[in-house]
Amino acid sequence: MLQFMKSNRMYLLFVAIAVCAFRTLFAAESPVPAEALYQTNCASCHGAKLEGGNAQSLVDAIWQFGSSRSHILRNIKYGIADFSMPAFESALSDDQINQIIGFLFDAEKTSGVTKPPPPEKIYTLDYEIRVEILAQGLDVPWGISFLAPNHALVTDRSGELRQIVSGALLPHPVSGTPKVLHEGQGGLLDVAVDPEYTENGWIYLAYSHALPDARNENRPGAMTRLVRGRLKDNQWVEEQIVFEAPKESYLETRQHYGCRIVFDPNGYLYFSIGERGVGNHAQDLSRPNGKVHRIHRDGSIPADNPFVGRNDALSTIFTYGNRNPQGLAVHPVTGKVWETEHGPMGGDELNLIAPGKNYGWPVVTYGRNYDGAIISDSPNKAGIESPSLYWKPSIAVCGIDFVRGSLFPRWRNYLLVGALKYEEVRLLDIKGNRVLHQEIILKNAGRVRDVACGPDGALYVVLNGPGMVLRLTPVRDLNEGP
Ligand code: HEC
Numbered sequence: 001m002l003q004f005m006k007s008n009r010m011y012l013l014f015v016a017i018a019v020c021a022f023r024t025l026f027a028a029e030s031p032v033p034a035e036a037l038y039q040t041n042c043a044s045c046h047g048a049k050l051e052g053g054n055a056q057s058l059v060d061a062i063w064q065f066g067s068s069r070s071h072i073l074r075n076i077k078y079g080i081a082d083f084s085m086p087a088f089e090s091a092l093s094d095d096q097i098n099q100i101i102g103f104l105f106d107a108e109k110t111s112g113v114t115k116p117p118p119p120e121k122i123y124t125l126d127y128e129i130r131v132e133i134l135a136q137g138l139d140v141p142w143g144i145s146f147l148a149p150n151h152a153l154v155t156d157r158s159g160e161l162r163q164i165v166s167g168a169l170l171p172h173p174v175s176g177t178p179k180v181l182h183e184g185q186g187g188l189l190d191v192a193v194d195p196e197y198t199e200n201g202w203i204y205l206a207y208s209h210a211l212p213d214a215r216n217e218n219r220p221g222a223m224t225r226l227v228r229g230r231l232k233d234n235q236w237v238e239e240q241i242v243f244e245a246p247k248e249s250y251l252e253t254r255q256h257y258g259c260r261i262v263f264d265p266n267g268y269l270y271f272s273i274g275e276r277g278v279g280n281h282a283q284d285l286s287r288p289n290g291k292v293h294r295i296h297r298d299g300s301i302p303a304d305n306p307f308v309g310r311n312d313a314l315s316t317i318f319t320y321g322n323r324n325p326q327g328l329a330v331h332p333v334t335g336k337v338w339e340t341e342h343g344p345m346g347g348d349e350l351n352l353i354a355p356g357k358n359y360g361w362p363v364v365t366y367g368r369n370y371d372g373a374i375i376s377d378s379p380n381k382a383g384i385e386s387p388s389l390y391w392k393p394s395i396a397v398c399g400i401d402f403v404r405g406s407l408f409p410r411w412r413n414y415l416l417v418g419a420l421k422y423e424e425v426r427l428l429d430i431k432g433n434r435v436l437h438q439e440i441i442l443k444n445a446g447r448v449r450d451v452a453c454g455p456d457g458a459l460y461v462v463l464n465g466p467g468m469v470l471r472l473t474p475v476r477d478l479n480e481g482p
Helices: 001-008 008-029 034-041 069-078 093-113 279-283
Strands: 121-123 127-138 139-149 151-156 160-165 188-193 203-210 222-232 235-243 260-265 268-271 291-297 318-321 324-331 336-343 348-353 390-393 397-402 413-421 424-431 436-442 447-453 459-464 467-477
Touching: 034 093, 069 093, 069 279, 069 291, 121 151, 127 151, 139 390, 139 447, 139 459, 151 188, 151 467, 160 235, 188 260, 222 268, 235 336, 260 324, 268 324, 268 336, 324 413, 336 397, 348 424, 413 447
Parallel strands: 139 188, 324 397, 397 447
Antiparallel strands: 121 127, 127 467, 139 151, 151 160, 188 203, 203 222, 222 235, 260 268, 268 291, 291 318, 324 336, 336 348, 348 390, 397 413, 413 424, 424 436, 447 459, 459 467
């Protein structure tokens, strides 16, 4: 062969054949260039120069329904129900859609338009609201909790615990916090301050913990772990483990860790773990993933937990069948726990959590798989709790919190809901277990990972990309006239 190739003529022939073969292949796959595909299928609504028309601009750096390639692919392939964006599932192949997305991304780059900063003011049905940037320059901030009205703790998924004191982000992260596995969706997750913090000083952290004695050194098993510790100056001290999963339950997947931490009026601690990408584990009571758990704050197990005494179940489990719960909040009046979980495509859920109940994943869901496949024929089944609300299409529902305090009296006990993909904060009016109304109060400021009503009654919004914390306060009540 070498001999062959050394001969110049043979070499040229070889190259010519290769080029021809490549061209035929390429031509077979893409008979029409991406721009032509766009002009034929999309320009009538989105404009010949992508500037918008009957539908929005595709070069304004705002992706209302998700900015990643996979979100955009899904939006084009399956359409956006309720917004008259048609589905191109049967008209275009995945390859063609990907070519169009490449064309959109190139156009966005050459347009030079960047995402605008968050608005300084927003108008809702009830209030004109001031929006301030409380902290910025964070990487992927994940959770927020308050030690005092002017003192917040914020986790960053990279593993840093940060303090915001009197409106300023302290320059250095807290030292001595646990080592986290920052890979995929894992890292330092939630932070929660003990309800009796002023007496006992405890602060709780949830994070992705890797097994030191790895079965696979290159890819250790991981699971969500909870610790508590105290803050001394800018140091994490006196750490105790409050929840650790059985070693054999650790998984090599890197997604769906959960995790939120909340306390109910009786002082119980609730936390959530996602199914880690293994759907059927959510139905398996011997596994910690795909569940909401309840423990005492020192890590001991309440005697009246629903599965105590069963040797086929972990005694910390409170509910199961929960796909990836990244929102937990306790109702200020009823003391009941509400939960949000990321569903598959079109199956994001809001649930009222009750002991021992099965919330269905992956047996029953309103959603479809990302490849469009049906998961369950019916979204209801005897013995399985139906959500109080589901979002179809999925908004990528994340952190939640109830509105308390006196700053927003018209919204007292309403539920704030954050959404990553749709970049939204929604406000839900809930009566009993029914959602009466929902309003989008903030849109397109960034991916919302967490929301919180602070001890001062202001609303706090934790944004991933840009890594920011916003503070929302009312300017005036719009029902009261000018
Ligand atoms: C019949 C009109 C129509 C056609 C044709 C159409 N779209 Fe849309 N598209 C919409 C509407 C309406 C929306 C929703 C947003 C809005 O309010 O404008 C939308 C939304 C989108 C979004 C989501 C944008 C975001 O902010 O997240 C993308 C991406 C998109 N379209 C791409 C395409 C592509 C690519 C094509 C061609 C293959 C196409 N659309 C064809 C009407 C259309």
